[in-house]
Amino acid sequence: MYLPSLAELDAAAALVYRAMPPTPQYSWPLLNEAVGTGVWVKHENHTPLGTFKARGAVVYLDALVRRAPEVRGIIAPTRGNHGQAIAFSGARVGLQVTVVVPHGNSVEKNACMRGLGARVIEHGDDFQASREHALALMREEGLHMVPSYHEDLVAGVASGWLELFRAQPDLDLVLVPIGQGSGICGAIAARHALGVKTRIIGVVSSHAPAYQLSFRAGRSIEAAVSTVVADGLACRVADAASLVAVLECADDVLAVTDDEVARAMRLYYRCTHNLAEGAGAAALAAAMQIKDSALIRGKKIGLPLTGGNVDAELFRRILQGP
Incomplete structure (x- = not known):
């Protein structure tokens, strides 16, 4: 499995910064309280397109x-x-x-x-x-x-992870949503290049579990897609190249339901007043799912808010939830 060097990632980041500035990472007090530990949110919803892509x-x-x-x-x-x-x-x-x-x-x-x-x-x-x-x-x-997964895509996406890991090098864990894999592979590449020890756990939709099933089986497993909220995670077949990296380098892959994602979208809005689309809130949904586990308790974690592009009507219905 090929992983780019730090010099290669920094060169890719220089290209990225010709088109957009770095995004911030914030620790929000109300979100820390809700999760029960120290949380740093990487705001990829603040790119010019509202997405890490x-x-x-x-x-x-x-x-x-x-x-x-x-x-x-x-x-x-x-x-x-x-x-x-x-x-x-x-x-x-x-x-x-x-x-x-x-x-x-x-x-x-x-x-x-x-x-x-x-x-x-x-x-x-x-x-x-x-x-x-x-x-x-x-x-x-x-x-x-243009593929959904490619080494050049990963190198560009990794620029955001370089920003986060350099700003917070002592993160114990990051939770990363998986659509076609560029996000989690970018995290893996940046972790490897910088030599940090942060654990990386992927997050899929329970209604599109191909990557989780594939991770557990050690081979590609196709799975039906029925998610309504997390369309960015609506993957029926794992990309072969990104699956290799997930199998070799991810610590686990968790699955979150549409209801859990909707609650996380509401939580982001109420705690930070940031808009999160379904896939963008998936990492927070997973953190809430395991908040009482040893993975989270007393740890410092990173959550990418990977995008904020949600239709107004869908978000209105989600905000009306409990």
């Missing part, structure tokens, strides 16, 4: 235009944040962007991608169906497929 796409597309200058158009399947990231970064390097989303996808994420200049195509009932259609369009139209 902004980092990886900048690095990937910078490398793409240098190694394949003949490419004029790119395409990717997405539930929204990945698509926003490649639309944003594609415009910066002069590429036409097409994204394929499943029917019923977030209305506001679709609108954002269109606003960033992307052609948005709705196809299929889940991410996997959208991916298959994107592959067909790639062949028909001669487009370059």
